[in-house]
Amino acid sequence: MRKSAEELFGPAGTPKVIVIGAGLGGIAAGVKLKKAGVETFVIYERSASVGGTWWDNQYPGCEVDVGSYLYSYSFKQRFPWTRTHATQPELLRYIEEVVDDHGLRDHIQLGRAVESAAWDEERHIYRVALANGQVEECNVLISAVGFLNTPRYPDWPGLEQFEGPKFHTFRWEHEHDLAGKLVAIVGTGSTATQIVPVIAPVVDHLYVFQREPGWIIPKGDHDYTQDQLDRFRGAVARRRERIRLFTWLEMANFRRAIHRPGTKVNANLENICRGFIDSELADRPDLREAVTPSYPFPGKRPIFNQTYFGALKRDNVTLIPRAVARVTPHGIVDAAGVERQVDVLVLATGFQPTNYLASVEVTGRNGRSLHDEWNGEPEGFLGMTVPCFPNFYILYGPNTNGGEIISFLEHQSSYAVRAIRRMRREGVTAIEVRPAVFRAYNRWIQRSMKGTAWVVSNNYYKAKTGKIVTQWPYGALFYMFLTNISGRLSSTARRASGSSRPVGVAVPASAA
Ligand code: NAP
Numbered sequence: 001m002r003k004s005a006e007e008l009f010g011p012a013g014t015p016k017v018i019v020i021g022a023g024l025g026g027i028a029a030g031v032k033l034k035k036a037g038v039e040t041f042v043i044y045e046r047s048a049s050v051g052g053t054w055w056d057n058q059y060p061g062c063e064v065d066v067g068s069y070l071y072s073y074s075f076k077q078r079f080p081w082t083r084t085h086a087t088q089p090e091l092l093r094y095i096e097e098v099v100d101d102h103g104l105r106d107h108i109q110l111g112r113a114v115e116s117a118a119w120d121e122e123r124h125i126y127r128v129a130l131a132n133g134q135v136e137e138c139n140v141l142i143s144a145v146g147f148l149n150t151p152r153y154p155d156w157p158g159l160e161q162f163e164g165p166k167f168h169t170f171r172w173e174h175e176h177d178l179a180g181k182l183v184a185i186v187g188t189g190s191t192a193t194q195i196v197p198v199i200a201p202v203v204d205h206l207y208v209f210q211r212e213p214g215w216i217i218p219k220g221d222h223d224y225t226q227d228q229l230d231r232f233r234g235a236v237a238r239r240r241e242r243i244r245l246f247t248w249l250e251m252a253n254f255r256r257a258i259h260r261p262g263t264k265v266n267a268n269l270e271n272i273c274r275g276f277i278d279s280e281l282a283d284r285p286d287l288r289e290a291v292t293p294s295y296p297f298p299g300k301r302p303i304f305n306q307t308y309f310g311a312l313k314r315d316n317v318t319l320i321p322r323a324v325a326r327v328t329p330h331g332i333v334d335a336a337g338v339e340r341q342v343d344v345l346v347l348a349t350g351f352q353p354t355n356y357l358a359s360v361e362v363t364g365r366n367g368r369s370l371h372d373e374w375n376g377e378p379e380g381f382l383g384m385t386v387p388c389f390p391n392f393y394i395l396y397g398p399n400t401n402g403g404e405i406i407s408f409l410e411h412q413s414s415y416a417v418r419a420i421r422r423m424r425r426e427g428v429t430a431i432e433v434r435p436a437v438f439r440a441y442n443r444w445i446q447r448s449m450k451g452t453a454w455v456v457s458n459n460y461y462k463a464k465t466g467k468i469v470t471q472w473p474y475g476a477l478f479y480m481f482l483t484n485i486s487g488r489l490s491s492t493a494r495r496a497s498g499s500s501r502p503v504g505v506a507v508p509a510s511a512a
């Protein structure tokens with residue numbers, strides 16, 4: 001006889017869910033779970049605060065490069081953004097407000113790092129181990145650990161012997177006063193280009209080490225005028241702004257045009273970047289040459305920045321268009337063998353995006369870990385699900401980077417929540433993607449990479465094998481369409497032979 005939801009999942013009649021991470025993804029998942037009437041969930045966050053990337057990255061000048069009214073949840077549009085592009089402190093305030101608005105505090109446990117999760121095929125539960133020795137059980141596991149969460153530290157000879165402060169932008173050490181110091185920043189990606197204009201006026205001298213330049217699109221960021229602030233108090237103006245930003249992105253992504261050299265959209269954007277270099281650096285042919293990429297647009301992740309080129313022209317800033325060869329106790333030696341004395345070393349060397357779920361080992365029903373299954377080439381169905389890993393959903397997983405990220409996180413959360421509602425409704429305890437669908441989808445997504453500038457450029461999108469494992473080449477609407485139609489079609493559902501009631505999950509007492 002079919003068991004009731006209460007018999008299967010406990011008195012609340014809803015599956016127990018563990019969400020890993022309280023960044024924008026984990027919080028979206030929490031809100032969607034609550035809206036679906038699922039209170040039996042806990043969100044574990046390894047940091048001391050919510051916010052994910054916006055808590056981790058607190059470097060000077062940190063702000064988003066998507067318009068504020070688009071880089072926000074569809075369910076929380078009302079927020080008094082002060083700028084076209086929100087700053088990191090403002091984003092943290094926004095995230096805290098969402099947590100409070102939706103009563104998520106009780107569900108979030110801070111300072112709790114999830115280390116591993118293993119599927120129990122008899123009971124259809126995940127056994128989840130935390131760094132503090134705690135072990136919990138759940139029916140459904142949602143990874144919301146994010147994409148750019150594992151810093152990439154260089155392995156230059158001598159780095160450890162450097163005697164001054166040295167730190168990665170992911171963990172900015174605010175206790176070091178940079179005033180009057182000789183500072184080196186290595187890397188010229190989105191992060192470094194935000195930092196350089198802010199610290200250049202303070203330091204004695206700033207050395208910017210560039211290995212390969214990125215294409216820079218003028219960002220057009222500014223504080224909102226009083227008139228704009230007044231206007232955005234109205235829901236209609238906010239909605240209009242959101243639609244305007246969204247439409248621009250969708251059109252640029254239509255038929256992958258923005259990423260494919262030879263299309264009008266791609267050529268226009270490359271011309272805008274070239275024009276920006278020419279106008280900003282008209283009087284500095286040396287810099288013009290050094291910052292002009294030799295690969296087709298966009299190649300790497302494009303940089304949105306208005307003030308970086310201006311900062312490079314300052315007398316106290318030197319761009320060194322060479323890689324770092326080694327570090328000495330008091331300086332940096334570039335690839336040409338020139339050493340420069342440095343007091344503080346800032347590593348703006350980015351992250352390990354292709355190393356998905358680097359900090360969590362998930363084991364599936366065949367006893368193999370996800371990393372072994374992937375074997376260096378992460379893939380998922382819609383970036384979210386993997387055969388042999390039932391009831392496991394990855395937010396911001398493989399090949400989902402590149403679109404409008406907040407809407408992706410919302411669609412992915414909704415996808416997982418729909419499956420959870422199905423478990424409750426149909427009394428099933430394991431939902432798993434069909435291997436044939438998974439394989440066909442991943443063949444298709446790889447075919448979609450053909451003709452993009454990514455293939456012929458150096459970027460962080462490629463696994464060591466050269467396969468592009470991070471990018472979604474289309475728009476958000478197409479992704480939403482696929483996530484909306486495919487859940488049931490792509491998966492199989494089963495019931496456990498043993499009891500599937502998890503024990504010891506630290507959900508709020510009211511929901512247990
Ligand atoms: P990144 O884009 O990966 O840039 C890292 C930089 O470090 C690159 O210039 C890279 O050079 C250089 N580098 C790496 N290893 C090096 C080494 N061993 N020696 C010398 N140079 C080295 O990292 P990021 O700037 O931190 O940005 C990461 C991503 O975060 C961005 O792409 C964006 O998605 C996101 N982000 C967003 C915002 C925003 O929304 N406002 C702001 C910051 C970051 P090569 O190019 O030659 O590899």
